[in-house]
Amino acid sequence: MQRFLETHPQLLIQLLTTGRGAFVLPKVRLGSEYEADFLIAYEASGGLVWCAVELESPRAKVFTKKGDPSPILYHALRQISDWREWFSRNRDYAERPRKLRGLGLTDIDPELPGLIIIGRGSDIDKEETLRRRRLTRDNRVQIETYDWLLAQARKRTEGRQTEIVRVANDITKWHEIASLVEGSVGGPVIEVLLTNIEPGDTKDVGWVPADTISANTPLTRQPA
Secondary structure, three states: OHHHHHHOOHHHHOOOOOOOOEEEEEEEEEOOOEEEEEEEEEEEOOEEEEEEEEEOOOOOOOEOOOOOEOHHHHHHHHHHHHHHHHHHHOHHHHHOOHHHOOOOOOOOOOOOOEEEEOOOHHHOOHHHHHHHHHHHHHHOEEEEOHHHHHHHHHHHHHHHHHHHHHHHHHHHHHHHHHHHOOOOOOOOEEOOOOEOOOOOOHHHOOOOOHHHOOOOOOEEOOOO
16 A cells, blocks of 8 residues: 555545645655654645654454454554654754755644554444544544545546536637637636645656746646
């Protein structure tokens, strides 16, 4: 699952609140003590907002037969707690730019929210869902299954398909209007934000700055 999500980081980005941009960092070493499976972030008005992600096996049980958190879930919760403690002790090093031998985790908050992805949804009944919600509140860690991750991806795909149809209709209408009037007609523009690209690296992926685009040109930007 680690390798799969590294190859398809959009599955993790989809979990973030919509911001100006999103980033996914796999296997982040936290000193010699820890390694976070993923750190994901989005750009908000106040800076980057980070979330720590811990992956467990899809085969892992979330709760025991007695209804207690499983040892694997306890371990995952402890991992995120340990990462927070590490960030609290090493915040300056974590935020320091990489060129200055830091981790480059700008705006990292030691009390960042956590996300654990573990097990399958079919293994969790109504009572266990309530227990999971209590654990989420008590630990500030969202606990979800891989079925939930898949469901989020399906919703996103359906939403994108609907948006693609809307944009296609808008462009068709633009062509119809442009053929009936004299002079230029501003075209519809939809912007899909770049994902998983470090600031300053856009020149290497063929990104076209908005100020170089003619207002008369219909355009759909695609994520690089």
